[in-house]
Structure formats: C-alpha cells, structure tokens
Amino acid sequence: MNNNVIEVKNLTKTFGDFTAVNAITFEVKKGEIFGFLGANGAGKTTAMKMLIGISKPTSGKAQVAGFDVFTHAEDVKQSIGYMSQKFALYDDLTVKENITFFGGIYGLSRKRIEEKRCELVEDLGLKDIVNQLVGALPLGWKQKIAFSVSLLHDPKIVFLDEPTGGVDPITRRQFWEMIYKAAHQGTTVFVTTHYMDEAEYCDRVSIMVNGKIEALDTPKKLKEQFRAENMNDVFLKLARSPSPTLTNGNEVNTDKN
Amino acid sequence: MKRFTGFIKKEFYHIFRDRRSLFILFGMPIAQILLFGFAITNEINNVDIAILDRSNDVNTQEIIHKISASKYFSIKQIITREADIASVFEKGQVKAVLNFEKDFSQNLIKQHQATVQIITDATDPNTANTISNYVNAMLQQYQKELNKNIKIAYQIVPQTRMVYNPELKSVYMFVPGVMTIILMLVSAMMTSISITREKELGTMEILLVSPLKPFQVIIGKVFPYIFLSIINAVVIVMLSVFIFKMPVQGSLLLLALESVLFIITALALGILISTISATQQTAMMISLMGLMLPVILLSGFIFPISSMPLPLQIISNIIPAKWFIIIIKGIMLKGVGIGFIWKETLILLGMTVFFIGLSVKKYKIRLE
Incomplete structure (x- = not known):
C-alpha cells in the first residue's frame, strides 16, 4: 500500500511569463514532518496554495490525501487543515466562539465540537481565556489556538504557512512541541518556514530556489551533502549558487525537468 | 445547512461587536432621516x-x-x-x-x-x-x-x-432619497467592507481552504445585511409616516418587494467592489466615490435630472438608484401599482442580474 499522503509530479504554476513554481516533484509520507523551505518569493507559498486547493495548477499532477487536487479539490479540503501566516482567527469572537465556528464549517456535530473544546481547554490551559475575545490575546496564544483550530476536524495533513512568524523563541519552541505531538498522533505536517533552525526539527526538508526544488532530504544528509554545519549554511550555499548542478552523485532528489 | 447557520451566527457577532458598523447600520439611517426631515422642517420662524x-x-x-x-x-x-x-x-x-x-x-x-x-x-x-x-x-x-x-x-x-417651482417637485423627495442612500450604504458598503476585512485578516483564505463552497461564503456574508437592510427600510418608512406624516399612497407589499430587489442590487455591487479591492479602506473609498456620490448627485434625489446637461442625463440612466427613486416615489407619493413602474423594475432587475453575474465571474478569477 502506498504510504505517501502527498504525491506531487511536475507541478507547475505560471503567471503570464513568470514561472512561480517550475515542475516540482516530491512525496510526503504519512506522519512525517515535512519542511518546505525557500526564500521569500521562491514559490513555496504558491506551491502550497495549489496543494490546499485555492490556486489552480497550470500543469502537472498533485495528489493530497489520495485525492487529485485538480479534480477532487472538495475531497482534499475535508482531509486537510490549514493555518496561515496570520494565525487567522476572528479577533472579535471569543476563543470559544472561534472554535465553535471553525468546527461548524468543517461539519462537526455540536457534541463533537464540545468535546474538542474541552480537550483544547485542558491541553492548552485555556480555562481563563476561553471566553475572552481573541483580539485581546498575545500573538503566541493566537498561534497556538489557530494551530489547534486547524486540527479540530482531525485532518490527515495539516499545512502550516510560516507558523512561527513574529513570535518569541520560547513560544516557537513550545509551538514545535505541539507540532511533534500532532505528528506523533499520525497527522502529517507540511510546514513552510524561513527560520533555518526550525528546519532542523523536520524529518525531511525541501529547499526551493526560484521556483524549483533544489534539495530534498533529511536535515542530517543535507548538511553532509553540502558540507555545512547547520541548515542555515546549506540554505546559503544553495541560494547563492547560480545553477542547480551542486549535487554530487548523492541520492539527492533534485528536480530534473 | 448547519455549517451555514453557524456562519451566519458568526457574521452577526461581527456586526454587533463592531461599534462603528453598528453606528453606520442603525445610527446613520435615523440621524439622516431626522436631519433631512427637520432641515426641511414644517415649522417656520421669523x-x-x-x-x-x-x-x-x-x-x-x-x-x-x-x-x-x-x-x-x-x-x-x-x-x-x-x-x-x-x-x-x-x-x-x-x-x-x-x-x-x-x-x-x-x-x-x-x-x-x-x-x-x-x-x-x-x-x-x-x-x-x-x-x-x-x-x-x-x-x-x-x-x-x-x-x-x-x-x-x-x-x-x-x-x-x-x-420658480410651481409644482413643488421636491416635496417629500427626501424620504425616497434617504431610503435609497441608506440601503445603498448599508448593503453595498457594509458588505464590501466585511468581505474585504476577511481578506485583510487572512480568514478568507482559511474559509476557502475549508469545505465551505465559495458561494456559501459569499451568501453567508451578505445574508445578515439583507436582513438588516430590510429592518432599516422598515424603520425609515415608519419614521417618515409617524414623524413626518408622509403618506404611503401605494401598496406596502409592493414597496417591500421593490426594496428587497434594490437591496439585492446593492449587495451585488458590494460583492463586486469586494472582488476588486484588497483592503477595507479601498472598499470604503470605492463605495463612497463610486456609489454614494452618484446616488446623491445623479439619481435625481437632490438635483432634478431634467435640468442636468445631456451627458449627465444619459449617465444617470446607469445608476440603479435613479430607477429605485422613481419606483418608490411612484409607490409612496403617487400610489401607483406595478403597472406603472414595471419598466423601472425590469431595468433594476436586469442590472441586478448583470452585477451578480459579473461578481461571480470576478470572484472565480480571484480564486485561480
């Protein structure tokens, strides 16, 4: 049986003359924490938007949770969770109301929402703030709640778009613990980031440069391959190199066409 | 359906927790109708x-x-x-x-x-x-x-x-005019702002990633405003009847139906505006400049169309408010039935269908 929850083949997106995503190919295994790295403008957000069904691919194939993103976008949507860079919750609703609302649009029963809410309140220690407006909460709280909300309907895969932007290191660390926990429970985590230290936390990372995936492997192997001390160096070497011919016979899945 | 009702509930939370929009929604109509009413007062002094x-x-x-x-x-x-x-x-x-x-x-x-x-x-x-x-x-x-x-x-x-004006042409004109302005303001501006607010906050993205269909999102967003606009229309008619003793000569039912039609026209315009503007500010500016000014200046509310220069008279034809004012003036002041205003109703209906079609098309493009 196929153990891949995301299969992408030659996925391409062009805007006029500009190729934002250039024939990328990769797979993500079930339960994996997959880091999707790249500089701003490298095309990672565009690629992710195609996978979550809010942007139509120009060509290529992509399957998410076993469904084709071209033809079965609606099925894909029910199987995935998504958290945007803005930790988008409704500021003028309370924590409780946000949970009820987002549970509702995913079709959860009232009872299930109630259960989930109690679980969340317990896990995150939300007891004192559950009836507060989200707008009044610090960013770190919003981030944690937004992540939990994206997991409300028990998606197979959760997509996180730069989930740690603007929060302090301690909160980032706590947040990654939440990610580990979700992955441990079997949820596949697809995360974009430009914090290279976070790349170290991922099972595997891909690095996009100018619309192409130029490197894809475990952080350990990538560091060996690029003879770098940390992921930051890997990234800098890749980003500075003018051509993708860096690979040297290693089993690195670079993009060929 | 349950998803949808949850959505609408959330929309009402937004509205009732935002003092600014609450004021525009309910303070404005009352203030305007009273202002216009008393500025054109029945009392004279010295x-x-x-x-x-x-x-x-x-x-x-x-x-x-x-x-x-x-x-x-x-x-x-x-x-x-x-x-x-x-x-x-x-x-x-x-x-x-x-x-x-x-x-x-x-x-x-x-x-x-x-x-x-x-x-x-x-x-x-x-x-x-x-x-x-x-x-x-x-x-x-x-x-x-x-x-x-x-x-x-x-x-x-x-x-x-x-x-100078022997027929007293603008007597009582303020009520149809204010009603038109309010319905336009509440329906078009408020919806366009509330939709762009979701875009700005990033929640629109979350909604589009969810299993909710795009049209459900849009209907969910405009539904509360249909409801609130109808309440506004009722308030305006009651104020004019009870405070300003303005008679409603024609059928109240027809008046209500025509008002709902105009509300939908305005909502379609609001959606259209939201598809072309990225921020609440832009949406507000486009609504004010693109909708309010024409309604005030070119609809015949304040300045009679018949005395405008020809080019403006022609332009006034594409302003939905002009037709709505003719319709409600007919119903409220002259007491005419649908037989006399079917042409205007048809024009308004055509415009509504056109705007809805256009915004559906635009909305799809935006999702690409």
Whole structure:
C-alpha cells in the first residue's frame, strides 16, 4: 500500500511569463514532518496554495490525501487543515466562539465540537481565556489556538504557512512541541518556514530556489551533502549558487525537468 | 445547512461587536432621516416677507398688523409697485410677498369678498408650502373675527402663487432619497467592507481552504445585511409616516418587494467592489466615490435630472438608484401599482442580474 499522503509530479504554476513554481516533484509520507523551505518569493507559498486547493495548477499532477487536487479539490479540503501566516482567527469572537465556528464549517456535530473544546481547554490551559475575545490575546496564544483550530476536524495533513512568524523563541519552541505531538498522533505536517533552525526539527526538508526544488532530504544528509554545519549554511550555499548542478552523485532528489 | 447557520451566527457577532458598523447600520439611517426631515422642517420662524398693499385701508392694516405681530413672519419690506415683486425675490430678501388687491375693504363690504395674493419663492418648496399654509390660517382666523357680528359672511380669498417651482417637485423627495442612500450604504458598503476585512485578516483564505463552497461564503456574508437592510427600510418608512406624516399612497407589499430587489442590487455591487479591492479602506473609498456620490448627485434625489446637461442625463440612466427613486416615489407619493413602474423594475432587475453575474465571474478569477 502506498504510504505517501502527498504525491506531487511536475507541478507547475505560471503567471503570464513568470514561472512561480517550475515542475516540482516530491512525496510526503504519512506522519512525517515535512519542511518546505525557500526564500521569500521562491514559490513555496504558491506551491502550497495549489496543494490546499485555492490556486489552480497550470500543469502537472498533485495528489493530497489520495485525492487529485485538480479534480477532487472538495475531497482534499475535508482531509486537510490549514493555518496561515496570520494565525487567522476572528479577533472579535471569543476563543470559544472561534472554535465553535471553525468546527461548524468543517461539519462537526455540536457534541463533537464540545468535546474538542474541552480537550483544547485542558491541553492548552485555556480555562481563563476561553471566553475572552481573541483580539485581546498575545500573538503566541493566537498561534497556538489557530494551530489547534486547524486540527479540530482531525485532518490527515495539516499545512502550516510560516507558523512561527513574529513570535518569541520560547513560544516557537513550545509551538514545535505541539507540532511533534500532532505528528506523533499520525497527522502529517507540511510546514513552510524561513527560520533555518526550525528546519532542523523536520524529518525531511525541501529547499526551493526560484521556483524549483533544489534539495530534498533529511536535515542530517543535507548538511553532509553540502558540507555545512547547520541548515542555515546549506540554505546559503544553495541560494547563492547560480545553477542547480551542486549535487554530487548523492541520492539527492533534485528536480530534473 | 448547519455549517451555514453557524456562519451566519458568526457574521452577526461581527456586526454587533463592531461599534462603528453598528453606528453606520442603525445610527446613520435615523440621524439622516431626522436631519433631512427637520432641515426641511414644517415649522417656520421669523420668515422675511414683503407687503404690497394697494388699498391701505383698515382691513389690510389689521391683517398686516396681525401678521407682523406673529412670531412666524417679520415684514422686511413694503413695496408699492407690482413690478417690484420680481426684484425682491431675485435679491433673495424675502421668501414671500403678500399682495392686497385694490379697494380691499370696499370689496369686502360691497361684494363680501376680497382677494389677497400670497406669492412664495418655491425654490425651497417645503418652506413655500408652509408659509402659504400659515398665511392662510391667519387670514381664516381674521375672517372669523370679522364675521362674528355680521349676517352675511365676509370672505377673504387667498390666492397662492408659487414662483420658480410651481409644482413643488421636491416635496417629500427626501424620504425616497434617504431610503435609497441608506440601503445603498448599508448593503453595498457594509458588505464590501466585511468581505474585504476577511481578506485583510487572512480568514478568507482559511474559509476557502475549508469545505465551505465559495458561494456559501459569499451568501453567508451578505445574508445578515439583507436582513438588516430590510429592518432599516422598515424603520425609515415608519419614521417618515409617524414623524413626518408622509403618506404611503401605494401598496406596502409592493414597496417591500421593490426594496428587497434594490437591496439585492446593492449587495451585488458590494460583492463586486469586494472582488476588486484588497483592503477595507479601498472598499470604503470605492463605495463612497463610486456609489454614494452618484446616488446623491445623479439619481435625481437632490438635483432634478431634467435640468442636468445631456451627458449627465444619459449617465444617470446607469445608476440603479435613479430607477429605485422613481419606483418608490411612484409607490409612496403617487400610489401607483406595478403597472406603472414595471419598466423601472425590469431595468433594476436586469442590472441586478448583470452585477451578480459579473461578481461571480470576478470572484472565480480571484480564486485561480
């Protein structure tokens, strides 16, 4: 049986003359924490938007949770969770109301929402703030709640778009613990980031440069391959190199066409 | 369906927790209708008038005295020639001229009837009307006093003449106009702002990633505003009927249906605006410049379309508000039925379908 929850083949997106995503190919295994790295403008957000069904691919194939993103976008949507860079919750609703609302649009029963809410309140220690407006909460709280909300309907895969932007290191660390926990429970985590230290936390990372995936492997192997001390160096070497011919016979899945 | 009701509940939370939009929603209509209503007030005070008294006898003096003693009028000028009437109006010195005929007293005694002409400046039609009513009332009262002790009643015949705008074309026009503005404002501006707010906050993305269909998102967003706009329309009609005593001559049901049609037109415009603007600020600016100004300036609400230059008259045809004002004016003031306004209704309906189609198309493109 196929153990891949995301299969992408030659996925391409062009805007006029500009190729934002250039024939990328990769797979993500079930339960994996997959880091999707790249500089701003490298095309990672565009690629992710195609996978979550809010942007139509120009060509290529992509399957998410076993469904084709071209033809079965609606099925894909029910199987995935998504958290945007803005930790988008409704500021003028309370924590409780946000949970009820987002549970509702995913079709959860009232009872299930109630259960989930109690679980969340317990896990995150939300007891004192559950009836507060989200707008009044610090960013770190919003981030944690937004992540939990994206997991409300028990998606197979959760997509996180730069989930740690603007929060302090301690909160980032706590947040990654939440990610580990979700992955441990079997949820596949697809995360974009430009914090290279976070790349170290991922099972595997891909690095996009100018619309192409130029490197894809475990952080350990990538560091060996690029003879770098940390992921930051890997990234800098890749980003500075003018051509993708860096690979040297290693089993690195670079993009060929 | 349950997803949908949850969505609508959330929309109402947004509305009721945002003081600014609550004010626009409910404060504005009430404030506007009262402002317009009282600015075009039924009360007059110290209105300047001129007198042309060609008989200068005991009766005319008594009437003049009575009028000048009241707090409503102050006699600004006494003129002696009929030719001066035009000039005092042109100079804008007075709002009305009382013109007593020659031999007023003698006519009363001999013919039991004498005539006084009330000439009013009808550029401000409401005031003109009110002035003439007040003068009439005073003349009637004076006549009653005169007739206490005599057998054959004397009759003072007032002749009212409006200069500049004899048909009083804009009387009561403010209610249809304000109603149009409010429905446009609430429906189009508020929806476009509330949709762009979701875009700005990033929640729109979350909604689009969810299993909710895009059209469900949009319907969910506009539904509360249909509801609130209808409440607004009801409030406006009630205020005008009970506070300003404006009659609704035609069918209330027809009025309601036409209002719902116009609300939907405005909502479609609101959605269209939201598809082309990325921020709430832009949405607000486009709504104000693109919708409010044309409604105020070109719909015939304040400035009569018939006196506009031809190009503007042509442009006014593409403004939905123009047709809606014709429709509700017809229903409220003239009491006409659908037989007289089907053409305007059809035009409005066509526009609505067009705007909805256009915004659906635009909305899809945005999702690509």
